[in-house]
Amino acid sequence: MIEAMSPQLILLAPEMILFVAAVTVAILGLSKNHGIRASLPFITCAALIASIVAVPLTWTNENAQSANLLMPMLGRFVKPLLAGIGVLLVLLSVGSVDRKLEESVARGRMAFDAHRVVRGEFYAFFLLSMMGAMLLCNAQDLIWLFLAIELVSLPTYIMVAIGGSGNRNQEAAVKYFFLGAMSTAVFLYGFALLYGSTGSLQFLEIRNALVSQSEGSGIDTLATIGIILSLLGLCFKITAVPMQFYAPDVYEGAPTHVTAFLAFVPKTAGFTAMVLILTCVGWSGHTLIDSDGIRIPYMGLPTPIAAILWMIAILTMTLGNIGALLQTSVKRMLAYSSIAHSGYLILGLIVGATDGVEALFFYLLAYGVMTTASFAALAALERRGEEINSFSDLAGLRLRHPAMAWMLAISAASLVGMPPFIGFFGKIYLFIAAFEADQFGLVLAAVLNSAISGLYYLKLAIVPLVAPPSARSEEVTSVPSRWPFIAAVLCGVGTIVLPSIAGTLVAAARSSAQSSPIVLTASESKSKSDSKTNFKGSSSGALSAAPVTAPQALPTASTH
């Protein structure tokens, strides 16, 4: 047993680093020394960077193969992605937590009181949530998946409440908590049904059970309902319809640096979880290679699941974009924009392995960089000690804070999909994947939605750069800490520079999107031969429109 565990443990090295750092940070947060308290974000950063370094060292092919994972290389891309954006998220939170308290201590108006500081807790929870998202990548079974998702979510509820000093934080936290708990119940119920239908919690066994079900009379109703409920529950994490309604309120109510966190980390975790669950079911038109090197077809997404994902995708992007059009608050607009981007990302889920998942991961990277850029620019500014909220605060921003005005404009251009920023490449990559799966309708919907989104993203670029300053915007100053500013500039540079290495990033995303070979037990291998013949029969008919894509689908470009 211990030998079997050890590769798994090595794969968990980044999480261990984060855990140790979380404990350290929680303790150091109580220190009376101001310098130590001020260094907490940087300790957090160092831990995240160490975990990035740890991933390529530990997550080798051998270790991953012996760890029995459904998607052996998943963590190779997702963990560095999370930690990399995480570094930026930490930077943009520097100086925001405990700000009033620290100021009064510094002025000597009150004595330091270890009961009242929350900075240590905040960064500890930050790291724990990050760790939960990373743990997802190692999930072998539903229990692990569930625990990891909860580990992502629970700290975020608290982070919303303690991250800032506004009155609305608590309200947002309570909303977020209750709705989050409800969504947890929904996907937990889905997991239970899935277990009831397949008799196993292990992903690999669930997949085998679903393969044999589909080769019989098709995936049974119980499993289908289970999967649908799991997906609907996870829609909360990714802010997709029908669980998106909390997003504008919570994003607006939460402190900006926490909003940036909510817009990326739970979303990445949610999408990773969805990818894992859907990989158990598989997508049509793709083949798996079994342990003997024989290709067998995936049974494909059952129609109800595909139809529901389709509806979710279209409703989410449309609702997000139309909602964003109507906003006067920047944070609410960005919340709706985040909803809309989830709609685009679901395209990747519908297309599936491996083109779609690969495009999804790549788009998550692009989304992370550009959306963090916009939140960081907002976090770097304040008006009379309060957060920037309305567009009129931003009017004529470039006169007083030119760099942040440009960062907002760059992030808006990238979010709308303007070349040559990273968002454009994310989008064409998603569209290309959707074409691979013959999803022309979805591409058309996404294109129309991108056109709508031009309306409000233009506002985000034009108002700071061009509009004359308003009375409100005259009072906008930059926050005392320079780090949010630096985070914004880093993200802005990222949206411009990352496209130049897009090929490498896509290749990395691609290797992560692979699922492990299917290993059928003796009782199931009998039906394997049937499936092969079925597959040959069907490949000339239904699949003739799209050439069968083996895991190595997208061939490299021919040389000219």
Added chain:
Amino acid sequence: MLLIWTSILFPILAAFAVAIGPTKSAKWTAFAGTLVSLGALTLFAWNFPAWHNAEHFPNTTGPSWIPQAGITFSVGFDTVSLLLALLSAFLMPLCIAGSFSSITERTKEYYGWFLVLGSSIILAFAARDAILFYIGYEFTLVPMTLIIAIYGGTERRVAAIKMFLYTFLGSMFMLATLLYIGWEHRLAVGAWDFDIDTLTKTTIRLPSSTQYWIFAALMVGFAVKVPLFPLHTWLPLAHDQAPTAGSVILASAMLKLGTYGNYRFALPMAPAGGAELMSVVAVLAIIAIIYASLICWVQTDAKKLVAYSSVAHLGLCMLGLFALNPVGAEGAVFYMVNHGLSTGALFLCIGMFYERYHTKDTDVVGGLAKRMPIWASFMVLFTMASIGLPGLNGFIGEVLCLGGTFISEHDGQSGYPGVLGPWYAIVAGLGLIFAAMYLLILLGKLVWGPLREPHDDAAHASSAVRLSPDINFREIAILTPLAIACIWLGLQPKPMLDAIAPCAERMLANYPKEVERLMAQSAGTPLASLNNTTNESSSE
């Protein structure tokens, strides 16, 4: 290859230099940047081996960018794209020099964006990869929107937003279509590839109903940019509000991206669609000519008048392109270049008198020949070029476009049958008569007649005194190269026409066959009317 990338990237480097450097030297840095870009491109053109050989595309390969999606950095020119790129590179330093006195605030940003605009336009013309083209094509919007929104007139923000949204919507359709074409190539060959020539080879084999939709979708994207009749409403406002140099680049280079897109993508990629829809586009183009001309007639704002005349002129250009024979296509390409020269020069002239009088209203200002004789002679020259006076550059293009339309008949003696014919040419020719009338009226009011100057000059006196009454040496130096180009191309059009001809023939290679096939389908009707073509397409 190196020269092409120099001409694309050097302005961007110069833009960085402008951003970092002191405000005082910004304009000269920008000027030098565009000169280097022009120089590199001229050097390339000097040694261009393919002036007379359309089959040969030198230097079309480039390093791979995103191999999984077949996106590469491949750039290269054929004669048409080289001419248009040269035109843009030629106008850039003139525009920058033309902004020296008119842009006084936020100069660093202005010149920086202008340089970026120049390189993205050249990138769009140079790209041999569809996605690379799209990047250049689409990115022009960002600097242009900002230039209009920051440095424009009183309604600048509305104008900028309107321009952005129209063009953005159109180009989203275009992007989806380009990706779809890439997908068709992927189906046929098994790999993603966005090389334009490779894609063209794939798409011409597609069924004609598919080609019909590809053509229609690409056409929507490019028609916004051209702009073709129902989608043109953003243009006059944008031109009116843009600063002078912005108008020049908008009219001379950015609008050409639309017609160039038709030449490079829509027409050669989907010949079946182009053949079916040629009459629809031709009718829209003619409506644009007549409608815009009538608006010009009652226009008192000089800049708006030239803007609307652009709509009419580009309508004529589209008509020539969609006559689908080499005569019309040569004329259209020639006209693209010359419209760029003469309209650009007109915008510059109008900008120069606007700087002095702060009004463009021809009811308020007039008779300027007495006050500004040098300016007046340039103005007359460029207006004549725009009207199409024989001996000047506009004439050749107009005549070829109309001639191409005239012979685009079903019996096709030129070897290129078409469905347009004399009636189309005659109606479009009316537009030219209108053009002569409204432009002469403009000249009559603005240049000749009794001298009229605005009385409430006091408010602007402080800025007006800085400039000499007539145009100064810098302004003469800006207009002279344009005047020389206009006269030289009017007298010596043959070398350029000869260089365009093989490209035009190559682009139209598949059309005689397609048009004949369509005619065979609709046998019995002498002219395939608009209704016929749409019915056929739906029945297919």
